[in-house]
Amino acid sequence: MSDSPSSWPDLATLRDRIDDIDRQLQVLINQRAExxxxxxxSKMAAEGDDTHFYRPEREAQVLRQIMERNxxxxxxxxxxxxxxxxxxxxLALERPIKVAYLGPEGTFTQQAALKHxxxxxxxxxxxxIDEVFREVEAGAVDYGVVPVENSTEGVISHTLxxxxxxxxxxxxxxxxxxxxxxxxxxxxxxxxxxxxxxxxSSLAQCRKWLDAHYPHxxxxxxxxxxxxxxxxxxxxxSAAIAGDMAAELYGLTRLAEKIEDTPDNSTRFLIIGRQxxxxxxxxxxxxxxxxxxxxxxxxxxxxxxxxHGVDMTRIESRPSHTGVWNYVFFIDFKGHTASSNVQQVxxxxxxxxxxxxxxxxxxxxxx
Amino acid sequence: MSDSPSSWPDLATLRDRIDDIDRQLQVLINQRAExxxxxxxSKMAAEGDDTHFYRPEREAQVLRQIMERNxxxxxxxxxxxxxxxxxxxxLALERPIKVAYLGPEGTFTQQAALKHxxxxxxxxxxxxIDEVFREVEAGAVDYGVVPVENSTEGVISHTLxxxxxxxxxxxxxxxxxxxxxxxxxxxxxxxxxxxxxxxxSSLAQCRKWLDAHYPHxxxxxxxxxxxxxxxxxxxxxSAAIAGDMAAELYGLTRLAEKIEDTPDNSTRFLIIGRQxxxxxxxxxxxxxxxxxxxxxxxxxxxxxxxxHGVDMTRIESRPSHTGVWNYVFFIDFKGHTASSNVQQVxxxxxxxxxxxxxxxxxxxxxx
Numbered sequence: 232m233s234d235s236p237s238s239w240p241d242l243a244t245l246r247d248r249i250d251d252i253d254r255q256l257q258v259l260i261n262q263r264a265e266x267x268x269x270x271x272x273s274k275m276a277a278e279g280d281d282t283h284f285y286r287p288e289r290e291a292q293v294l295r296q297i298m299e300r301n302x303x304x305x306x307x308x309x310x311x312x313x314x315x316x317x318x319x320x321x322l323a324l325e326r327p328i329k330v331a332y333l334g335p336e337g338t339f340t341q342q343a344a345l346k347h348x349x350x351x352x353x354x355x356x357x358x359x360i361d362e363v364f365r366e367v368e369a370g371a372v373d374y375g376v377v378p379v380e381n382s383t384e385g386v387i388s389h390t391l392x393x394x395x396x397x398x399x400x401x402x403x404x405x406x407x408x409x410x411x412x413x414x415x416x417x418x419x420x421x422x423x424x425x426x427x428x429x430x431x432s433s434l435a436q437c438r439k440w441l442d443a444h445y446p447h448x449x450x451x452x453x454x455x456x457x458x459x460x461x462x463x464x465x466x467x468x469s470a471a472i473a474g475d476m477a478a479e480l481y482g483l484t485r486l487a488e489k490i491e492d493t494p495d496n497s498t499r500f501l502i503i504g505r506q507x508x509x510x511x512x513x514x515x516x517x518x519x520x521x522x523x524x525x526x527x528x529x530x531x532x533x534x535x536x537x538x539h540g541v542d543m544t545r546i547e548s549r550p551s552h553t554g555v556w557n558y559v560f561f562i563d564f565k566g567h568t569a570s571s572n573v574q575q576v577x578x579x580x581x582x583x584x585x586x587x588x589x590x591x592x593x594x595x596x597x598x
Numbered sequence: 599m600s601d602s603p604s605s606w607p608d609l610a611t612l613r614d615r616i617d618d619i620d621r622q623l624q625v626l627i628n629q630r631a632e633x634x635x636x637x638x639x640s641k642m643a644a645e646g647d648d649t650h651f652y653r654p655e656r657e658a659q660v661l662r663q664i665m666e667r668n669x670x671x672x673x674x675x676x677x678x679x680x681x682x683x684x685x686x687x688x689l690a691l692e693r694p695i696k697v698a699y700l701g702p703e704g705t706f707t708q709q710a711a712l713k714h715x716x717x718x719x720x721x722x723x724x725x726x727i728d729e730v731f732r733e734v735e736a737g738a739v740d741y742g743v744v745p746v747e748n749s750t751e752g753v754i755s756h757t758l759x760x761x762x763x764x765x766x767x768x769x770x771x772x773x774x775x776x777x778x779x780x781x782x783x784x785x786x787x788x789x790x791x792x793x794x795x796x797x798x799s800s801l802a803q804c805r806k807w808l809d810a811h812y813p814h815x816x817x818x819x820x821x822x823x824x825x826x827x828x829x830x831x832x833x834x835x836s837a838a839i840a841g842d843m844a845a846e847l848y849g850l851t852r853l854a855e856k857i858e859d860t861p862d863n864s865t866r867f868l869i870i871g872r873q874x875x876x877x878x879x880x881x882x883x884x885x886x887x888x889x890x891x892x893x894x895x896x897x898x899x900x901x902x903x904x905x906h907g908v909d910m911t912r913i914e915s916r917p918s919h920t921g922v923w924n925y926v927f928f929i930d931f932k933g934h935t936a937s938s939n940v941q942q943v944x945x946x947x948x949x950x951x952x953x954x955x956x957x958x959x960x961x962x963x964x965x
């Protein structure tokens with residue numbers, strides 16, 4: 232009889248306990264807000280008009296500590312999300328952060344902006360990536376959020392190109408992970424799947440997997456993955472490709488998980504601003520390096536990383552805007568420009584490169 | 599010298615204090631989550647499969663208490679928003695609430711859904727209002743969110759009509775207030791405004807005010823109010839109509855505030871579900887009443903409210919679906935069906951009406 236109602240604390244007792252916790256939470260949250268106000272006043276007194284109320288490195292440190300010491304029952308991600316909102320509200324008390332993002336509203340970029348800055352920030356959609364850059368440069372907003380790596384939509388180049396003509400700094404990154412699953416309704420016959428529904432970009436993301444596993448199934452593009460999931464719910468001969476949320480929402484069964492062709496199917500966004508960010512203890516740095524088109528150019532860029540034990544995470548080459556230098560490399564690596572081995576790398580590359588521009592050193596994405 | 603850096607606690611001290619508060623907050627939030635888990639288990643033991651984990655009346659009471667006792671510095675709205683998120687996370691621990699809303703993503707209806715259920719809920723866009731109803735009826739989602747009153751977009755009728763053929767209950771309401779201001783850039787000549795920019799629907803919302811105050815200014819429709827605000831920033835002979843956020847974002851000056859023609863320019867949304875909600879202490883009830891087309895029909899509907907001291911907040915008449923009854927009235931009033939004077943009203947109307955359907959008694963919108 233361990234499940235009988237009497238073996239649990241009664242509802243009234245539990246609700247009293249929750250009310251008591253809520254009272255304490257409310258006092259503490261407001262105390263935190265007071266401290267944040269004092270921090271702001273203290274900074275303004277010391278720094279004057281140039282005060283940056285938002286400190287990306289400090290926020291990253293706070294969130295990492297919270298996630299490390301978390302004992303549940305809330306997950307580390309969930310508790311970090313709540314603290315992001317609390318910090319966002321405290322910060323907005325002094326002055327709401329203004330953020331421009333690549334719109335329209337409802338896109339992943341808006342999701343990334345809100346994930347990073349919380350709902351206390353004022354966010355405004357822009358119609359193009361270079362508009363986001365211009366708004367930040369003009370000081371109309373404090374920060375911008377732009378996608379930089381996306382396996383399907385190919386927006387990388389616009390963002391990278393915008394850096395060529397900009398003095399803005401990268402202040403942070405946000406990664407949204409997107410997994411795709413093949414799912415069917417409860418009455419389906421998995422061996423008889425003749426039609427697969429999904430959004431066109433999801434079908435594209437899973438093309439190779441589909442070619443290998445369902446070469447003869449018709450692929451039908453739907454307005455969204457959620458629509459696809461809903462459609463197959465009652466059909467026995469069709470399947471949908473969609474994310475975790477849709478499977479859960481429509482009670483579908485997953486025939487295969489993580490079927491996207493690129494193993495790490497995620498979109499990465501950059502936070503751009505006008506401030507340099509001090510080390511947070513777990514940072515990344517992004518560089519833009521221009522090289523003459525001559526034999527060994529690529530090696531000369533890569534070798535210093537190897538020699539000084541700095542871990543490169545990404546390299547992209549882009550045609551130069553000026554036409555004088557044939558290659559522009561965009562390089563991300565782990566570490567901060569304040570550390571000595573990174574400074575050695577930068578010095579070595581600087582001696583060989585036609586131009587070296589540090590796009591920013593910033594905390595690695597926390598969530 | 600009261601503004602000198604030395605008169606403020608130094609940054610390190612303040613940050614230690616914040617870290618200490620954060621530790622306490624984290625413990626308390628997780629304790630709250632544990633209590634919520636126990637509430638859920640206690641309810642499941644008592645109610646079995648029919649358990650409703652989400653109690654709209656309890657949540658409304660908690661939020662009202664928090665707002666009433668709030669002493670700042672965070673505003674009551676902001677602290678309530680944070681508690682909504684904390685409650686949403688605690689609830690999601692047991693089982694995330696699934697919510698269908700009138701899409702697409704990024705609309706006010708999504709904003710209303712997230713405002714009401716917090717970001718711990720799973721929300722899915724539907725393409726039409728009756729689809730939202732069907733998803734809730736089928737049990738695919740727990741709740742639906744649909745707009746019911748909107749001064750410009752005229753969606754009321756679809757929602758009201760959907761209730762005619764539905765057994766769903768109204769479980770709550772959300773009101774989003776939207777104020778419009780006339781704003782100009784810093785170098786403008788307010789006496790020389792020749793062009794006014796805004797989104798078409800905002801221009802429509804302020805038509806009468808514009809006719810009276812700027813009869814000769816050209817009205818130009820823009821893709822969004824934010825675009826309009828941005829455009830006028832550098833122009834001396836033009837003004838924009840936009841909301842608070844745009845004025846703040848672009849540093850514009852407000853020439854006139856709240857210029858919308860309807861004094862309470864807000865959009866109201868209903869939360870629809872399958873459960874009846876007990877009284878929260880500050881509730882509303884919505885009715886659908888069918889009357890024969892005969893002299894005095896309207897009076898017979900209205901009179902009982904007056905006699906029993908019940909405060910009607912809205913009445914709409916709609917053509918009936920069946921064709922047998924000529925009028926269908928949708929009526930909102932303050933109070934809950936559990937109170938005696940409301941029961942008297944219902945009895946009186948019931949005696950005169952061809953049909954009387956209670957659409958729901960639910961907590962008045964808290965935020």
